[in-house]
């Protein structure tokens with residue numbers, strides 16, 4: 001199952017919940033709740049059935065949310081779908097130049113197979129620990145322009161885009 005963030009304000013802070021009720025509240029499996037408990041979600045051990053305080057539930061999810069917000073390492077690209085930094089699938093990365101000095105690293109998320117992007121300065125490319133396939137800036141710009149509806153009058157001169165792009 002995909003890991004997702006839970007609302008850190010969902011539980012009522014003065015209530016206590018059984019494992020069943022927690023599962024219902026967050027619409028997750030009971031096993032997921034047990035997993036949270038193993039990962040440090042506090043319970044009231046003296047009571048049966050096991051109870052979890054709403055306040056503790058909220059704290060637990062808030063802490064997780066912050067923990068998952070870590071920045072990408074050099075060999076990672078953030079996946080918006082998994083909401084966490086990922087290493088590119090098969091170590092394959094493309095660099096698409098946007099400007100002469102910067103562009104996007106493009107790869108595929110190994111878990112959900114979504115395209116993942118990361119903005120990078122061209123100067124930092126040698127620091128990325130993967131072989132990178134570099135796409136040339138001009139054909140890329142040309143493709144983007146021709147896909148866009150020409151709202152901006154500057155982009156209407158598609159017949160001679162290479163003249164326009166070169167600065």
Ligand SMILES: [Zn+2]
Pocket residue numbers: 079080081082083086109110111112113114
């Ligand atoms: Zn993903």
